[in-house]
Amino acid sequence: MTAPLVVVGDVLLDIDVVGSSSRLCPDAPVPVVEQAEERPRPGGAGLAALLAAAGGREVVLVTALADDDPGRLLRAMLERHMEVAALHLHGGTPCKLRIRSGGHSVARLDAGDGQALDGPVGPRVAEAIAGAGAVLVSDYGRGVSRHRAVRSLLGELPPSVPVVWDPHPRGEPPVPGVRLLTPNEEEAARLAAADGADITGFGLPAAGRRGRHLGRSWGIDGVAITLGAEGALLCDGSEAPFLAPARPARGDSCGAGDSFAAEVVGALADGADLPAAVTEGVDRASEFVRAGAAAAVAAQLAETGTARLVPERGEDAWDVVERTRRAGGTVVATGGSFDLLHAGHVSLLQQARRLGDCLIVCVDSDASVRRRKGPSRPVTPAADRVRVLEALSDVDAALVFDDDTPVPLLERLRPDLWVKGADHAGAALPEAETIRAHNGEVILLPLLEGRSTTRLLTTTKGNAS
Incomplete structure (x- = not known):
């Protein structure tokens, strides 16, 4: 026009x-x-x-x-x-x-x-x-x-x-x-x-x-x-x-x-x-x-004094966190490898997003996934995992970390809520101390039974053979 x-x-x-x-x-x-x-x-x-x-x-x-x-x-x-x-x-x-x-x-x-x-x-x-x-x-x-x-x-x-x-x-x-x-x-x-x-x-x-x-x-x-x-x-x-x-x-x-x-x-x-x-x-x-x-x-x-009053597509995670805090909102974060995204992941992300005003997903790098899950993983490289996650309406942005735990990233991110699945109940979370040191809280959410990337890969291999 x-x-x-x-x-x-x-x-x-x-x-x-x-x-x-x-x-x-x-x-x-x-x-x-x-x-x-x-x-x-x-x-x-x-x-x-x-x-x-x-x-x-x-x-x-x-x-x-x-x-x-x-x-x-x-x-x-x-x-x-x-x-x-x-x-x-x-x-x-x-x-x-x-x-x-x-x-x-x-x-x-x-x-x-x-x-x-x-x-x-x-x-x-x-x-x-x-x-x-x-x-x-x-x-x-x-x-x-x-x-x-x-x-x-x-x-x-x-x-x-x-x-x-x-x-x-x-x-x-x-x-x-x-x-x-x-x-x-x-x-x-x-x-x-x-x-x-x-x-x-x-x-x-x-x-x-x-x-x-x-x-x-x-x-x-x-x-x-x-x-x-x-x-x-x-x-x-x-x-x-x-x-x-x-x-x-x-x-x-x-x-x-x-x-x-x-x-x-x-x-x-x-x-x-x-x-x-x-x-x-x-x-x-x-x-x-x-x-x-x-x-x-x-x-x-x-x-x-600029005219950029609403978030642009492609806005990075730190911009999302900054404007959420500036508006007095609640920053929610969760983490994982999200290798082969499945219904269990989607359910967790939907529940997490409803707890606050933005959801940041902390994603294991390819090297981090290999150290934890073996040389055959991840199936999907980090760049593709981030792209799929950020296409979900409940995810505001994603960040990749290369450490064995997300603690160094969370020291900077300082979310108000850190969300994990209920399968971590009773387990020691190395990031919990960091979250609470910055006045945040760890929240466990229910999982969809029987959904996991490992089970999905095992079923796929069984069908292929």
Whole structure:
């Protein structure tokens, strides 16, 4: 796409106040958050625009900004990554302050009543929308999508320009010609009810009925209802809706909807059809949650000022560990040779990943495997074993070690949890002392009975003879 991606919508200032808590306040049953650090970041349409820019796209953000301290801070952060074409925001900049400890929100304070009111838009706003290669409307109910001149400009776009509309219950109905509507499950229910539809129930059946109703009522090609951990359900006029399932992802989901919408509009701009674009959006949102979600964005902006806000494919294990810790997450690690990956391995890795926010696999080198298992092993070289492991959705990264034990590697890695199979119960683990010395813990998990590489090789040899 040579023409820029234009994001139209309401920008908020999100501030994470991050600290640690180990005691309650003496005058009230609330935690005392100590050593607190403020981490400001753009929210709303600002986050969606940043995530689009993080993918290397040229982005223009059409929004409304107030001339107050939060508004000036937002402009400074956003203009590092994109052009900002701003209307005037009447009133104070909307701010959401989250107090966080241990990776969880303790409280949230909202301030700012700013609204974008009708009036002249200025030539740059008009030029930006008219010259868009694709448009994402990120409606947060603060008036940008209600602005009559903005709506008129959006309505004049040719059909070749895909428009994705991410709605808000307090926002406006989409303009004619929108390619895709992207409400979450709660928003879809509220929008359908406000439109007069009496659709009860929950889950996929109800989401499908609401999606079809909104598509027919508003004349939209597609409605993709995001369903959190289940993925997204696309209703596009086909006989049956299309479900794009999400990959497992634990952690804070704040901003996942913006990540989904930003990826979808980019995919449509590149020529993808609706099912392919929705699938890409779900995959990117899963990665975003696994990376620490919106809370991780602030740290990267503050530390680097770069637009790389979500993990790139090919990110190494140390990057994964660093961003997980920066977001207050839990680092889980496990180890082994993983020679001829089998169902027992997969079960262990799935269980391990559910215990934290990233999973690092420590893999024996070829020489290490030979020392322990004999000259005929490994069957598969280390590079191939790592490639197979990292292709699994539950594995964030893998590291190869050449020592007889993973202790030297764990001295550097310092995981919060070190996971082994229950077959090690009662056995001395040389790495346990290292793990606990760095305030970690060793966890044993159940195994699938009868699964092992040695047994698999023995069975294969028996069949061959």
